[in-house]
Amino acid sequence: MATEGLTCPECGSSNIVDDQLYSQPQLVCEDCGSVISEGLLTTTASEEVQGTDIAYCYTTAVHNQPCRNLIKGLQRLRAFCRILRLKTDTEKMSETFYKQAYSHPHFINVSLQKKEVLVGCCVLVSCRLCNWPIGMGTICSLLEADPNLLGMVYLQMIKSLKIEAPNTAIIEMLEAHCQEYKLRPEHVSEGLSEDVKALTKRAIALIELAADTWIVTGRQPVPMMIACTFLAWQSLRPTKDRLKYSVDKFCQMAKVNRNQTAPKRVMELKKVLSKLGQEIPWLRVEVTLANVMPHVDDIMENQSALLRRAMRTHEESLQDEDQPDPQECPPGEHATLGSQEGTAPSQTSRDPEHHPPPQPCLAVCEPDREGAQAPSDVDPTTGTDVGQEDDGEALARPLQVPVETWSKKYLFVPPCVRHPKKRKRRVETPMPEVTGDEDISDSEIDMYIRTPQEVRDFVKTKEILSEEGEEDEQ
Structure with a gap:
């Protein structure tokens, strides 16, 4: 100093x-x-001779590593996005939300189960912000989590991060959507007018049927709502004037914007209704796409029973296709087939009183009546009673078929399975198999033999190299 x-x-x-x-x-x-x-x-x-007090983060060049659970959560989130095949922007948005929520005071001292559910909540809110049709049920099934826990964490996350996520409950959207149709008596004629409450109730029933038969899966909500509203309007009073209307003409009359995809959804719903209408036991006419509208009331009242009956009929038809034709069997095998079925062909033809023709069972279409159970409610493949099982379990009951053909074996499957995208076939070029024992032709041997000029050049070069080596040694 x-x-x-x-x-x-x-x-x-x-x-x-x-x-x-x-x-x-x-x-x-x-x-x-x-x-x-x-x-x-x-x-x-x-000039300093003694160190000063400096924070640890300024004394080292190593950055603080993220938490181990945060790293695992981000890896799980990326894998989750790969499974759903989300876009890169949606994946980055999900990662941003997860990092913000993980470091938020509301999610620091929580259980690992909630942190795992938080991954699905971030993906769900990103899909909703990007207008990607992913439901909460899909997230729950992939995470194998409790829906109540997922809903609680989702509400807490959007409240903590102040995210304005759109509401995609299609039932609530449908109630508001039906209010936009101008179908009151002051807007259209009396034969074409309809009450909004009745129209909404029927449209909700149709969209629930569409959800049970996988039509809603992966689809945009607006075309589905237009299709359900149009079919509800036609089925409430299936007159000739209403049945002549198309979807575009109906939207023009109700002063609603048209949709190009709505006619496809209408056709898919009509196909499902016609399949269920064919299982109504008291109808003597064949239900087709043209005449299915007058029978929608009966289909909606017995929806669960008809779904089970249609699936059972489809399974039986597939089993009949797999069984060999009795006409093609040898003569000695006819008796065996008849004994297995419990009736011989000769007895059935000679004594019709002992084997009366099957009568249509009305109990299958009355599931609410106590003690009512149809004899056909027993599954012929497993022998179990399908009349008491849940509707969702009945729809999800698998057949014992290979995975490659299960889309054809099921009656109702998701659209992505019914119409899969065509993938490019990878053509693998076969590698040549060389063992070393192959025959060598004379022309190939001549390729490896030196010509006289090459021999002279080789000898001359060798002599020159040897002379240069001797000079270097000297």
Whole structure:
């Protein structure tokens, strides 16, 4: 330290020296021994003789690593997005939401189960913001999580991060959607008008049927709502005037924007209704796409029973196709087939009283009546009673068929399975098999034999190299 110009405040002496006490410099007067100043801090880094207190994050070049659970959560989120085949922007948005939610005070001290569910919530809110049709049920099935827990974490996340996610409950959207149709008596004629409450109730029933038969899966909501509303309007009063209307003409009459995909959804719903209408036991006419509208009331009342009956009929038809034709069997096998079925062909033809023709069973279409159960409610493949099982279990009951053909074996499957995308076939070029024992032709042997000119050049080059080697040794 510089001591020039300094004087002692006690004795006035200018004999001041710099005394180094360990690593702390001091200015001391030699005449009286008083300490003038101590612990002075230098102003430049080169003059410092002792380190200062600095935070740990500034003393090392290594950045803080994220939490181990955060790393696993991000890996699970990326795998989740790959399974759903989401776009890159949606995946990045999900990662951003997950990092913000993970570091939020509401999700720091929570269980690992909630943090795993948080991954699905971030993917769900990103899909809704990007207008990608992914439902909460799909997230629950992939995560194998409790729907109540997923809903609670989802509501807490959008509230904590202040995210305005759109509501995609199609039932609530349908109720508001039906209000837009101008079908009151003051807008259209009396034969074409319809009550909004009745129209909404029938449209909700149709869209629930579409959900049970996988038509809604992966589809945009607006075309589905237009199709259900149009079919509800036709089925409430299936007159000739209403049945003549198409979807586009109906939207024009109701002053609603047209949709190009709505006619396809109408055709898919009509096919499902016709399949269920064919299972109504008291109808003596064949239900087709042209005459299915007058029978929609009966189909909606007995929806669950008709779904089970249609699936059972489809399974029986597939089993009949797999069984061999009795006409093609040898003569000795006819008796075996007849004994297995419990009736011989001769007895059936000679004694019709013992084997009356099967009567249509009305109990299958009355599931609410106590003790009513149809004899055909027993599954012929497993022998179990399907009349008491849940509707969702009945729709999800698999057949014992290979995975490659299960889309054809099921009666109702998702659209992506019914119409899969065509993938490019990878043509693998076969590699040549070389063992070393192959025959060599004379022309191939001549390729490896040196010509006379090559022999002379080789000998000449060898002599030149040998002479250069001798000169280097000398």
